[in-house]
Every structure is written in structure tokens, then in C-alpha cells.
Amino acid sequence: MKKALLQWGPANATLLIWENRITPKTIFWMTQNVTPYSNIWIDLKEGPLVVEIPPKVLGMINDIWGSWVADVGFTGPDKGEGGKYLLVPPGYEGGVPEGYIVLRPKAFEMFIFWRSFPDEHGDLKPGVDMIKKTARVYPLTSAGNPPALTFVDVTDKYFCLVPPTDYTFWEYLNEVVQAEPSNSLDPITLGFFRSIGIRKGVPFAPDERMKAILVEAAAVGAATARALTFRMRNKEAYYYENSAWRSFFVGNYEVQEDGVLILDAYSQAYFLGGAGTTPAEEQKMIGQGSQYASAFVDAEGRPLDGGKNYKLHLPPNIPVNNFWSVTVYDNQTRSQLQTDQDWPALNSRNEGFRLNEDGSADVYFGPQPPTGKENNWIQTIPGKGWNVTLRLYGPLESWFDKTWRPGEIELVR
Numbered sequence: 536m537k538k539a540l541l542q543w544g545p546a547n548a549t550l551l552i553w554e555n556r557i558t559p560k561t562i563f564w565m566t567q568n569v570t571p572y573s574n575i576w577i578d579l580k581e582g583p584l585v586v587e588i589p590p591k592v593l594g595m596i597n598d599i600w601g602s603w604v605a606d607v608g609f610t611g612p613d614k615g616e617g618g619k620y621l622l623v624p625p626g627y628e629g630g631v632p633e634g635y636i637v638l639r640p641k642a643f644e645m646f647i648f649w650r651s652f653p654d655e656h657g658d659l660k661p662g663v664d665m666i667k668k669t670a671r672v673y674p675l676t677s678a679g680n681p682p683a684l685t686f687v688d689v690t691d692k693y694f695c696l697v698p699p700t701d702y703t704f705w706e707y708l709n710e711v712v713q714a715e716p717s718n719s720l721d722p723i724t725l726g727f728f729r730s731i732g733i734r735k736g737v738p739f740a741p742d743e744r745m746k747a748i749l750v751e752a753a754a755v756g757a758a759t760a761r762a763l764t765f766r767m768r769n770k771e772a773y774y775y776e777n778s779a780w781r782s783f784f785v786g787n788y789e790v791q792e793d794g795v796l797i798l799d800a801y802s803q804a805y806f807l808g809g810a811g812t813t814p815a816e817e818q819k820m821i822g823q824g825s826q827y828a829s830a831f832v833d834a835e836g837r838p839l840d841g842g843k844n845y846k847l848h849l850p851p852n853i854p855v856n857n858f859w860s861v862t863v864y865d866n867q868t869r870s871q872l873q874t875d876q877d878w879p880a881l882n883s884r885n886e887g888f889r890l891n892e893d894g895s896a897d898v899y900f901g902p903q904p905p906t907g908k909e910n911n912w913i914q915t916i917p918g919k920g921w922n923v924t925l926r927l928y929g930p931l932e933s934w935f936d937k938t939w940r941p942g943e944i945e946l947v948r
Contacts (some may be wrong), residue, residue, distance in 0.1 A: 557871075573594075584621070584674060585674070592662075595811055598719065617669060731749065779939070780925070822929050839915075844905070847944055860930065867918075876913070897910055
């Protein structure tokens with residue numbers, strides 16, 4: 536993610552905005568096409584930074600290890616009103632002035648990510664304009680005369696924020712170990728890194744034998760994480776018995792239960808299926824926020840095949856205060872599937888989407904649309920596996936008490 540963001544400009548000075556929502560051109564984990572995203576890379580090596588968060592956004596700060604630092608916006612200390620955050624680097628011993636929301640991350644580098652929202656007319660522009668008007672990042676020493684922040688619209692830009700699965704993975708990891716304080720990560724994990732030659736202050740120079748092992752390990756590690764994700768064995772991850780629908784998180788936002796790390800779920804939640812974590816993901820607010828359910832197999836437990844046709848039935852009284860959406864992802868990139876459609880997604884606000892007479896909804900998947908169902912269809916690609924996520928915006932009680940449940944992904948024969 537660091538390398539992807541910094542190609543557009545330097546850290547602390549360049550805010551990327553997907554002004555017209557993120558498209559499949561951006562390879563980025565588990566994104567949605569409903570609200571604009573913003574993302575900026577932060578580096579505290581030169582000292583404390585002031586970050587002015589815009590009002591009416593929902594976001595988080597995670598460090599370079601993927602650990603949660605803080606929420607910003609609606610679920611953060613500013614409560615959606617906007618506010619001045621002061622990020623203080625590790626080891627800093629200088630004074631901290633009053634008037635800021637002070638955060639002390641363990642690492643020097645991190646990203647700040649947030650969503651803005653459409654207005655009451657569904658217009659995205661006012662939220663984006665507010666970001667450009669109010670978002671600022673600058674050194675504390677420049678608080679009296681802060682420099683301008685550069686905004687880059689990357690809506691239609693091709694670039695990749697998903698990590699490599701070849702030898703480059705280890706080179707990237709070594710860069711982080713060398714750049715960050717050792718106490719920014721736990722000793723056991725750093726011990727694993729040390730065992731393969733990645734050690735702070737020591738050149739990473741594996742011999743040919745070790746390099747061959749690491750090349751294979753990167754591929755096997757990625758394949759293992761996919762297997763754990765696509766065939767999740769933690770039964771508590773599933774919303775219902777004998778169902779494919781499940782949450783991407785097991786336990787709490789740190790993927791722990793009673794202080795114990797849930798290893799299989801940790802692999803998928805942190806390293807394969809998404810980027811970033813926040814305690815807000817645990818919040819279950821009736822009529823507010825959002826809830827996600829993902830499926831990786833069909834009703835008979837078979838992987839979803841891009842060359843076949845499927846149907847998803849959502850029963851009447853879909854439990855949303857706002858709206859719902861369905862998005863298809865590429866199993867390889869875990870990002871939006873690249874097809875002839877602008878987005879591999881549908882939501883209940885789409886113009887032309889047709890509900891059934893009883894208020895239920897049918898969504899179709901396949902290489903070609905069923906006749907007369909074109910507006911209810913998401914395209915898939917023959918020869919390519921896919922998975923799907925159902926999002927409920929403003930979920931209602933019947934979602935949480937499970938008196939309403941979505942149908943399974945049914946193969947159309």
C-alpha cells in the first residue's frame with residue numbers, strides 16, 4: 536500500500552481521493568462502489584504531524600503492520616465534526632501543545648483512510664469538496680503557516696495496492712523491519728523474521744538455497760491464506776448452519792477471543808481479505824452503520840465458477856434502513872472483478888433494478904445476462920473464480936436476530 540500511494544506524491548502531502556468511487560481499475564481489497572474513498576500515507580520520522588480530519592467522514596488510522604491506531608470521523612474522537620489530530624512519533628520527548636486530539640502510535644509509518652458520503656440527493660461532490668476544503672496534514676512546526684495538501688483524483692487510474700506473492704514480499708518486509716522500532720511489533724513475530732535472516736540493523740542477504748526456499752514460501756503462504764479464507768473452518772464465522780454466508784471477522788477486531796489469537800481467521804482478516812482494522816467493525820448499531828456477509832461457494836458447497844450462471848434470492852423485507860448492495864470480487868486479487876461493466880456490483884438504489892412484487896429481490900451472476908433480467912445481473916468471467924459480499928447499510932433488528940436471512944447462491948441449471 537505504501538508503494539502504491541507514494542507513486543502519486545510524497546508522504547504527508549498527497550491525499551488520494553476516488554472522487555467518483557473506486558472502480559475495478561484499482562486493485563484494492565474488498566472495496567465497495569457506493570461511497571468515495573480517501574487514503575494518505577503518513578511518515579512521522581521528521582517529527583509530530585497535525586492531521587485535520589474533515590467533518591462527516593468515517594475512517595481509521597492503521598500503522599504499517601496493520602495494527603489499529605485510532606478511528607477518525609463518526610466513530611473517532613471528533614464524532615464526525617472534524618478535528619485536529621496530533622500524531623506523535625515513537626521516542627518523541629518534546630512538548631505537546633493543547634488543543635489537539637493526541638495519538639502516540641508505536642510505528643513511524645501508517646495510513647489514514649476514510650469514506651465520505653453522498654448528500655440527501657445522492658450527490659457525491661459536496662462530500663468530496665468538503666474534504667478538499669478542510670483536510671490538512673502538516674508538521675507541528677508549521678502550524679502557524681501550514682503548507683497546502685495535494686489532492687489527486689484516482690477514480691479511473693490503474694494501480695495496485697495488494698502485496699506481491701513472490702520473493703519481492705520478503706524484500707518489502709525487510710524494508711519495514713529496518714525502518715520501524717523493534718517495539719512496534721511483538722517479539723515472537725520479529726523472531727520468526729529473524730529466523731529467515733530479516734533482522735534490524737543487519738543486511739538481508741539470503742544465499743541461493745535460502746532464496747529458493749523463500750520464493751516457494753511466499754507462494755505457499757499465499758495459497759494457504761486463500762485456502763483458510765475460501766474454506767473457513769471456524770464454525771463461529773458463519774451466520775447460519777449449513778450456509779455459505781459468513782463474517783470476515785471472528786472474535787474481536789484484533790481477531791482474538793479471551794486474549795487468544797484465532798490463527799486461521801487472523802490470516803484471512805489481516806493478510807488476505809482486507810486492509811485495515813478498527814473496533815468499529817464490531818459495533819452492531821440497529822439502523823446505522825453497515826453489516827457484511829460474504830460467500831465463497833454456492834448452495835452445494837462448490838467454488839463459484841465464472842463460466843456458470845447463478846441466482847441469489849433476497850427474501851421480502853430486506854432489513855435495511857438505507858439500502859443494500861452486492862459486489863463480486865476476483866478470487867486472485869480479492870478486488871472488484873474486472874468485467875465489461877463499470878462495477879461488478881448492484882445495489883437497491885440502482886436505476887432500473889427491479890424488485891419482485893412481494894418486495895424480494897433476485898440478483899443474477901454469469902457471463903451473459905438472463906433475458907429480461909439485464910438490470911439485475913452482475914457479469915462474471917469464464918475461467919475465473921469469484922466471491923461475493925452482501926452489504927446492508929443501516930441494518931435492522933431482523934438481521935441481527937436472524938429472523939431474516941439471505942438465500943444461498945444457487946446454480947442455475
